[in-house]
Amino acid sequence: IVVRVFFVSTKLCTTHTQYFARNHKKKNRKKKNGMGSCLSSQPASLKEDFVLPPSLQNQNSNREQLLEIIKHPQLSILFHKYLKTIFSNETLSFFMDVEEYRDIVDMPARKAKAHQIISKYLSRDSDTEISVSSEDLDKIKANVATAPKELFNKVQGTVFLTLVDDCLPSFFQWELYNSFITDPITRKVFLCGIRRTQSVNQLIRYTEKQPITT
Numbered sequence: 220i221v222v223r224v225f226f227v228s229t230k231l232c233t234t235h236t237q238y239f240a241r242n243h244k245k246k247n248r249k250k251k252n253g254m255g256s257c258l259s260s261q262p263a264s265l266k267e268d269f270v271l272p273p274s275l276q277n278q279n280s281n282r283e284q285l286l287e288i289i290k291h292p293q294l295s296i297l298f299h300k301y302l303k304t305i306f307s308n309e310t311l312s313f314f315m316d317v318e319e320y321r322d323i324v325d326m327p328a329r330k331a332k333a334h335q336i337i338s339k340y341l342s343r344d345s346d347t348e349i350s351v352s353s354e355d356l357d358k359i360k361a362n363v364a365t366a367p368k369e370l371f372n373k374v375q376g377t378v379f380l381t382l383v384d385d386c387l388p389s390f391f392q393w394e395l396y397n398s399f400i401t402d403p404i405t406r407k408v409f410l411c412g413i414r415r416t417q418s419v420n421q422l423i424r425y426t427e428k429q430p431i432t433t
Contacts, residue, residue, distance in 0.1 A: 262423050264292035265410050271400055281383045288387075289314070292426040293410065296419055297399055301390050308418065309347040310378050310386070313340045315421050317371045330366040337363065341374075349378060 272287035272294070273279075288294045289311075302308040316336050323329040340349045341356055351374050362370055390396055398405040413419060 261410060261413065262292075262427070264423060264427050265296075265413070267292070269293060269400075269403075269406055275400075281387050285379070285383050285387050290426055292423065293406070294399075295422045295426055296413060297396065297409065298390060299418060299422060301393055301396065302386060305386070305389070307386060309340065309349055310382055312347065312418050312421070313349050314375060314378055314382070315418075315425060316340070317375045318425060319421070320371065321368050326366065329368075330363070333363050333366045333370060336371065349374075351377075 272284075272291055274283040274287045278284075288298050299308055299311055302311055313336070316332075316339070320329060320332045320336060323332055337359065339345055339347055341351055341359065342348060355374055355377075359370060359374070395405070395409070399409060
């Protein structure tokens with residue numbers, strides 16, 4: 220009886236050891252592959268190998284660098300995150316909304332988008348109001364009924380210069396930016412943690428439509 224009990228106990232112990240060994244291997248595999256698999260739900264443009272745009276490598280003008288960042292699927296989202304930390308993300312969102320507005324061919328849809336932009340960015344009651352002169356605002360409201368493609372061009376140009384002169388230099392000094400462009404692990408952690416908000420989806424749509432100029 221003692222021998223039999225010992226045999227059964229040994230068999231159970233061996234079974235448990237094998238079970239825990241298999242589970243340990245699975246957990247290690249998950250840890251090893253987790254960083255890559257977490258990107259599986261992200262768009263293809265975020266999974267591509269990171270390449271620093273030529274204008275950033277060559278330290279071209281801030282204007283050229285900003286255009287490259289906005290067109291870059293990964294850097295555009297990183298820039299958007301930075302703007303949120305300094306409470307200026309509405310400037311980039313406005314820029315992107317005007318880009319979408321300009322591409323709309325259907326007139327009723329373009330008029331609807333124009334009213335949406337005015338309500339979202341040019342209204343005193345909005346939480347995402349941007350700074351615009353009363354003269355420019357009056358001109359926009361006077362022409363919104365016909366919704367010309369260039370309706371927001373002047374304000375968009377002003378916003379672009381604000382991003383170039385005020386936001387981009389400090390973005391380049393941001394610790395996360397410097398880690399992002401030099402450290403693959405930092406990039407993967409950041410890209411895995413991206414929340415697909417409306418603004419992020421808008422940037423993804425834009426970068427997929429406007430490939431990086433090399």
